[in-house]
Amino acid sequence: MPGTDKITIFYDAMPLVLSAGRAVYWPEKKMLILSDLHLGKTGYFRAHGIPVSSAVLTDDLRRLGHLIHEFKPEQVLVAGDMFHHRFNNDVHLFQDWRQSYKELSFLLVPGNHDRHMDIDYAGIQVTVTPETYGLGEIHFVHEMQAEQAGRFTISGHLHPGYRISGKAKQSLCLPCFIRGRHHLILPAFSQFTGLYTGASAGHTCYVISENKLFEF
Template identity: 50%
Template sequence: MKFTSHNEQLVLDPDRALYLPEHGLLAISDLHLGKSAHFRRLGVPVPASVAQQDLLRLGLLFEKYQPTTLLINGDMFHHGLNSDIEDFRLWRQTYAHIKFLLVKGNHDRLAKADYASMDIQIHEPSYCLGPFCFIHDAPQCTEEELYPISGHVHPGVTVVGKAKQRLKFPCFYFGEEYAVMPAFSTFTGLYNIKPKTGEKVFALTQSGVVKV
């Protein structure tokens, strides 16, 4: 779905991604690579395919939009180095032509050398482009004239169907003061957003992006 914010065209993708066509930039948030392997270390039987499926989805988005840059708006990695991240290291080589930028989130705790070895550029506390300022946690921006786009809370919205069934979907939230991106990883919970009058929420369903 195409959506205009602050005189800039955005593409809201149902696979939990945001594309800025004027800049060739694909943005996602909360990838949480390494989370499934971290849980397995703790004895929780989470299949290794969780991280592999997220990387497969991301690769399909690369094919779809042909971006020059990928921006991860925080929590790219969930914990320390593990088997999931080693799989990513190999996967990354396939897309060496794409610039990877990371706005560090609260879970991004790898050493600088680890990010450099995977050709990931680090930005703290934010990355600003055009009218937007991408920042992971607090919906604030050091440049007051820019519109903050954050992540972190894994936003979701509840939709009531014709038969009064209640379904919850990940969503994009665009408020007056800031926006929130959905978590890209499917291995996350959802924080229910209750939009106020004038705020825009877009649910990400199997059939596409739906304005709520």
């Protein structure tokens, strides 16, 4: 089964482009959508004596920059957990990176980590929305509680993964998008996260492997 770097799905004839770069592009709104960037997580681990390289964050921001250059959005929306913990040097790295994209509007639908952050969002040119943010038929929330007919919900939080098992008891867990009838759960954008495999049953999964998407 050949993979592809992008797959277009539809909700009421409205296209949404899933990218193997762990994000979604909404052409109608010229919006790039992602979740669970977890800025500051590597700094948090280092502050607690666990040697995690800041190159993890640098690579996440490099991938985000690549998606911005590819899709050329006018706005970027983060569906929660843009930040991981208290202000640390990783946030300064984001501030420096943000200077290269001053023309872009950044929206943050606050997640469970963001609510505990003491950050000057205006100072880093990020607009914080209500916890449920609607644009036409699409609603954004960090953690979806239940599907609602008549609207399409895009969320994050779960860091969804899909487990592929082999014949010799070996298995591999990969990040994925989970598509339901009225919802889409995004993979964690940061590569420095765990994966939860308990939400994929009964849904279509778009699994990410080596910069390609595979439908299961």
